[in-house]
Amino acid sequence: MLDKFYNLFSRDIGIDLGTATILVYVAGKGIVINEPSVVAVNKKTNQVVAIGSEAKKMAGRTPAHISVIRPLVEGVISDFEITEEMLGYFIRKVHQDTWQALARPKVVVGVPSGITNVEIRAVRDAAKNAGAREVHIVEEPIAAAIGVRLPIYDPVGNIIIDIGGGTTDIAVISLGGIVISKNMRIAGDKFDQDIIDYMRDEFKILIGEKTAEDIKIAIGSVSKTGEGLETVVRGRDLVSGLPREVVVTDTDIREAIIKSVRSLVRATREVIEDTPPELISDIMHRGIMMVGGGSFLRNLAAVFGSEIKVPVHIPDDPLTAVVRGTGIIIENLEKYKDILIQHDDELPPK
Ligand code: ADP
Ligand code: MG
DSSP states (O other), X not given: OHHHHHHHHOOOEEEEEOSSEEEEEETXXXXXXXXXXXXXXXXXXXXXXXXXHHHHHHTTOOOTTEEEEOTTGGGSOSSHHHHHHHHHHHHHHHTTTSOGGGXXXXXXXXEOTTOOHHHHHHHHHHHHHTTOSEEEEEEHHHHHHHHTTOXXXXXXXXXXXXXXXXXXXXXXXXXXXXXXXXXXXXXXXXXXXXXXXXXXXXXXXXXXXXXXXXXXXXXXXXXXXXXOOEEEXXXXXXXXXXXXXXEEEHHHHHHHHHHHHHHHHHHHHHHHHTSOHHHHHHHHHHOEEEESGGGGSBTHXXXXXXXXXXXXXXXXXXXXXXXXXXHHHHHXXXXXXXXXXXXXXXXXXX
């Protein structure tokens, strides 16, 4: 009865609460929000100044009293209150055209695998305080597998690698559950940091995170691409303190990030080594599914494939795999009930 009442005003939603990107899927509609998970805060008043794309534009360009925060850096909620505000903002945004005070949606949230109970509770509380009436939590690798329509309920092994901003998730899934997984703090942000370090050590110039990410996207690769790529980079000369321009090539960037890439390959190999033999043969046959923004790095999939000797596939739109999965789950909650980490019973009305 109450359910029917709330359904008049609420749209059930699936959320990919990523460290770099937050995406929201509205049941029956599709993806409606795709924005950086970034918040700008006024440190004097402790008030949120901007959220999402608007806040990201401010990064590195703020006066002293405003700081631009990524509340989920490292894949977990490092800043609970800000995460809650951000979630609330996006949940309200979805309900803009309905009677907001009565919007109490059911929400499915994807979280990195291997997150602790405390962190799970933090995500759940953040979503609830942000207005959700039921919060369901799913591990992102499972959501991604559902999103790219892998047969997760079959007795066959599927392996998903999700390379995001703060974390990389590597997981083997069979019979609707994670058989083995690894969560690493090496992903897109680490590549950016590698580039900052490399520019400082080799070119003696200081660049910011945004510039490092731009370079990575413009010319980054993991093995030779055939065409030599280069870009002009502006930064601050470490000796003179003045602005300086240098030309950086794809070879430089490969050198900068190679160690981190090797760590990811090694971790994947370890996961495969720990995988039961029956599932290994499935994986060799079916290959690895690679998702997340990191999968766009040139030749990353090819290098993984040749190092691990297993074919690597990237689906159409690897950035949205997780949120599409949460969307499929919210539209079929009964069917997917058993794969959710936690089910919350209906809350009493506010
Ligand atoms: P999360 O799930 O942690 O929010 P995403 O899956 O959205 O992360 O991926 C974000 C990461 O992907 C960032 O580090 C970003 O720099 C990186 N990325 C996005 N596009 C590209 C690209 N074309 N080449 C390399 N890296 C990319
Ligand atoms: Mg992600």
